[in-house]
Amino acid sequence: MKFTLIVSLLLLTSVLTVLGQDKQSRKSKGHSSAVSEKGLIKVSVMYPFSEGKTFNMAYYESKHMPMVAAWLGDNLVKYTIEKGVASGIPNQPLPYMAIGIFYIKNLEEYQKAIAPNRDAIRADFPNYTDVAPVILVSEVVR
Amino acid sequence: MKFTLIVSLLLLTSVLTVLGQDKQSRKSKGHSSAVSEKGLIKVSVMYPFSEGKTFNMAYYESKHMPMVAAWLGDNLVKYTIEKGVASGIPNQPLPYMAIGIFYIKNLEEYQKAIAPNRDAIRADFPNYTDVAPVILVSEVVR
Numbered sequence: 001m002k003f004t005l006i007v008s009l010l011l012l013t014s015v016l017t018v019l020g021q022d023k024q025s026r027k028s029k030g031h032s033s034a035v036s037e038k039g040l041i042k043v044s045v046m047y048p049f050s051e052g053k054t055f056n057m058a059y060y061e062s063k064h065m066p067m068v069a070a071w072l073g074d075n076l077v078k079y080t081i082e083k084g085v086a087s088g089i090p091n092q093p094l095p096y097m098a099i100g101i102f103y104i105k106n107l108e109e110y111q112k113a114i115a116p117n118r119d120a121i122r123a124d125f126p127n128y129t130d131v132a133p134v135i136l137v138s139e140v141v142r
Numbered sequence: 143m144k145f146t147l148i149v150s151l152l153l154l155t156s157v158l159t160v161l162g163q164d165k166q167s168r169k170s171k172g173h174s175s176a177v178s179e180k181g182l183i184k185v186s187v188m189y190p191f192s193e194g195k196t197f198n199m200a201y202y203e204s205k206h207m208p209m210v211a212a213w214l215g216d217n218l219v220k221y222t223i224e225k226g227v228a229s230g231i232p233n234q235p236l237p238y239m240a241i242g243i244f245y246i247k248n249l250e251e252y253q254k255a256i257a258p259n260r261d262a263i264r265a266d267f268p269n270y271t272d273v274a275p276v277i278l279v280s281e282v283v284r
Contacts, residue, residue, distance in 0.1 A: 043230055045230070046237075061283065082281060082283060083280055083283050084278060085279045088186075088279050089277050095188075095276050095277075095278045099278075099280065107227075134229075134231075135231050136230065136241075139224060139227055141199065
């Protein structure tokens with residue numbers, strides 16, 4: 001009787017441990033891209049397509065975006081990068097070659113973090129593109 | 143001994159049931175916005191700002207987007223709606239008033255689902271805006 005009780009308690013403990021780790025792993029996902037966006041501020045840096053203009057995605061992904069992201073600290077919830085494929089309207093040109101998006105909690109904090117680094121950001125542009133981006137600040141409502 | 147075994151098995155079963163429900167509830171979250179975006183296709187419907195033009199966000203959020211989303215079925219992973227706040231570049235006009243984004247698995251399936259409903263989508267435009275959208279199809283690379 002005692003032995004069965006011990007075995008069953010051990011079993012129960014191991015199951016609860018697995019359950020706990022499972023919850024933990026979901027919690028730590030908060031900093032990956034698997035977070036709800038509602039209520040966040042988006043800063044979308046959009047690089048317009050135009051014939052003959054270039055964009056180096058490898059550099060943008062490995063150097064430029066991580067550099068800017070590092071300046072944003074805890075205010076940055078996540079960032080995403082997308083590659084323009086086509087216009088969604090037949091026979092229309094591709095609107096943007098690439099978009100980098102910072103999902104942040106607070107716009108003022110973002111501006112404070114970016115201001116002293118604006119020149120460094122601009123100086124990095126020629127390393128990956130020859131177009132000037134359009135930048136949209138928006139609020140995720142759903 | 144038999145009694146303890148039965149009690150411990152019951153306990154174990156109930157813990158496993160809780161664990162199972164927990165996994166299930168996370169699975170069903172696939173349709174909320176808390177999913178990783180990498181590898182997905184984004185269809186971004188962007189409504190340009192221009193002086194005097196209007197956009198009815200309440201109608202867009204409660205009627206237009208749910209209508210289109212319903213046509214996309216299982217191909218739709220999630221959709222988001224954002225409200226343009228400002229340009230991220232000082233002294234530049236707001237680029238877009240609003241953006242609706244469908245995150246889908248397959249572009250061909252999306253086009254097949256939208257094609258027979260294109261007229262209904264266009265007919266709904268005047269119910270919430272007087273501008274024509276720019277539509278970008280892109281691939282989430284990070």
